[in-house]
Amino acid sequence: MKKREFIDELKDALEIEDKDQEITLETNLKDLEEYDSLSVLSIIAMIDKNFGKQIPSSDFIKVTTVSSLMELIGKKHFD
Amino acid sequence: MSVKILNIEYYLPKTIITNDDLAKQFSDWSSEKIEKKVGIKERHIVKEDETALDLALEAGKKILKNYDKDKIDFLLLCTQSPEYYLPSGACILQDRLGLKTNIGAFDYNLGCSGFIYGLAVAKSLINSNIAKNILLITSETYTKHIHPKDKGNKTIFGDAAAAIIIEKSEEEQIGEFVLGTDGSGYEDLIVPNGGLRNRYDVNAKEIDDGSGSIRTDNNLYMNGPEIFNFTIKAIPKVVDEILAKNNITLDDLDYVIFHQANKYMNEYLRKKINIPKEKFYLNLLHTGNTVSATIPIAIKDALDNKLIKRGDKVLLVGFGVGYSWGGTIVIL
DSSP: OOHHHHHHHHHHHTTOOOTTOOOOTTOBGGGSTTOSHHHHHHHHHHHHHHHOOOOOHHHHTTOOBHHHHHHHHOGGGOO | OEEEEEEEEEEOOSEEEEHHHHHHHSTTOOHHHHHHHHOOSEEEEOOTTOOHHHHHHHHHHHHHTTSOGGGOOEEEEEOSSOSOSSSOHHHHHHHHTTOOSSSEEEEEOOSTTHHHHHHHHHHHHHHTTSOSEEEEEEEEOGGGTSOTTBHHHHHHBOOEEEEEEEEEESSOOBOOOEEEEOGGGGGGEEOOSSSSSSOOOTTOOOEEOSSSBEEOTTSOEEOHHHHHHHHHHHHHHHHHHHHHHTTOOGGGOSEEEEOOOOHHHHHHHHHHHTOOGGGBOOOOTTTOBOGGGHHHHHHHHHHHTTSSOTTOEEEEEEEETTTEEEEEEEEO
16 A cells, blocks of 8 residues: 555544645654544554554554554555 | 244333533533444433342333243343342342242353343253243443543443343244354453452552543453454454354345444444445444343344334344354344
């Protein structure tokens, strides 16, 4: 998957409706207003759907930036 | 020998917590957001002096209004909110419901899979000629275990009891079962204190989960993301196994009822398994997640609202705390 597509999927999962809201690889998910305990479920679902992977919650807690989430999924999945 | 579900009734405690109540307590919650995300508008909760056994009694009385109670020859009570360590709540319930004394009765401790296990046990009791007419009651009051400041769990769970009569039948109306257990996940949904491993601690310290929910180890703890992981991994396979064991396809089924965990999770499962929307029950609006009572409540509501009719083939799947899961196909 292209990094750009992944960020779009992530915006969908977080229900970020503002098209202009900038999300980059360096964005810290925990700084986003939309990020809460329910959006964690949405991100888990998005990763399951796109990569067929379940991310253990103990790893998920350590996620900070978009880039760190991608590392958790596995670099090989991204162009 | 063959068995069937004859009848279902349920009872909800009178006190209601609405989304507005929650939004007042938790400033970052809004009514609309709660309903949209978890599909719940209100949940019924027990009063301080009301217990799961009280709810079980009400549900039991309700179903016995239209059934000769002297015919009941076995009573099963599923709860994780027992009155006492001992005796078994089922024994007290036998007396309070005025059932005969020459019957078997026991409690079993399961959550969201509890109704399915109750059906499996009832079927085997009938097939082994131990009983003919079984009263199964699933009664749960998770709200007793939830910390008053636990935003997440307070939003999701409600209290309820369901009563089900399972009888011998001409035709087989309860199909083959698939049951499963994975205790490696026991800590993901747990009340850590209050049993004999860790006694109830009056000085237990408050734990803030970082997203607005506070609890202590005396309270219910749910690791939502991990439960979600378990569910999306296990349940699609379980559905395949149930279909194979019963020699049926999704297309041949009239309807599907899963444990009503929360709207988001159930809807994700539906899409993942490719179950058509019109065949899939999804309704927690007025009850919330009532643990072992969700499936019987759903069956009764689906029948009452003519989403299904007598004779329909319905896939039932329960999953959760334990981890424990199970499913079967019933003809209603």
